[in-house]
Amino acid sequence: MAIVFKIRKPEAWAAAGADIVQDALRQKPSAIIGFPTGVTPLPCYAELRRRVERGELEVSRLRCLMLDDYLGANDGTPSSYQWLQRELFLPMQIAPDRVLRIPTDPDGIVEACATFEQKLANWGGCDLMLLGLGANGHIAFNEPGAEVGSRTRAVALTPETARSNAAYWGGRFVPTRAVTVGIGTILESRRIALLVTGAAKAGILQRALNDSIRAAVPASFIRLAPEAIVLADAAAAASLPATSQDGLS
Numbered sequence: 001m002a003i004v005f006k007i008r009k010p011e012a013w014a015a016a017g018a019d020i021v022q023d024a025l026r027q028k029p030s031a032i033i034g035f036p037t038g039v040t041p042l043p044c045y046a047e048l049r050r051r052v053e054r055g056e057l058e059v060s061r062l063r064c065l066m067l068d069d070y071l072g073a074n075d076g077t078p079s080s081y082q083w084l085q086r087e088l089f090l091p092m093q094i095a096p097d098r099v100l101r102i103p104t105d106p107d108g109i110v111e112a113c114a115t116f117e118q119k120l121a122n123w124g125g126c127d128l129m130l131l132g133l134g135a136n137g138h139i140a141f142n143e144p145g146a147e148v149g150s151r152t153r154a155v156a157l158t159p160e161t162a163r164s165n166a167a168y169w170g171g172r173f174v175p176t177r178a179v180t181v182g183i184g185t186i187l188e189s190r191r192i193a194l195l196v197t198g199a200a201k202a203g204i205l206q207r208a209l210n211d212s213i214r215a216a217v218p219a220s221f222i223r224l225a226p227e228a229i230v231l232a233d234a235a236a237a238a239s240l241p242a243t244s245q246d247g248l249s
């Protein structure tokens, strides 16, 4: 396990997140990067868009990996795909053939998830996976109880996650089932970056990083990754032991 802590003041957090993406693209312009939805990464995505607009960041060969979506989502319904299109794919001109889209059609979903995993392997595997942290410790839609070896699959959302996702859509849509990359899929990424902000996440972040590694807190599994960065703002990092606090800037 190699966890690197980057703890930043709120005004420096988004730039630090964009730096992680920029570093990956500097090392490999055709990097495969997994992008989460949710509120947490939005400032980081805004910073990426700014860098692209100013010509400071080159994304013409970037390949994007989706981490999850709602089961049954299509082009006319709320979806993670729609969220990422709005935030990243359209403004950064990422053509559809550079997006590895997670399947959502309930018909044949088991086979489609296996095909998705195979495509990821054929593309060369994930170079960097950004992750959000759910209030219940989920990563992607791996809810508490998800197994360490789990792969891309359809899952049921907890009522808590359904509620927080409904809020993304103004409450007019309440997802109950989803498709997610597995913990096993996540841990095969060459690098992981867990993005966490706000005091509301301080307790769960502390448990994920300091309690035992277990399915009840899926984010604890990132400690098994080859290389994990935890990018937290000062509020989210407030409950971490002092030894983790060195990076505050």
Ligand code: PGA
Pocket: 037, 038, 039, 040, 041, 132, 133, 134, 135, 138, 139, 140, 164
């Ligand atoms: P949030 O969601 O970024 O909107 O807090 C994180 C998550 O549930 O993964």
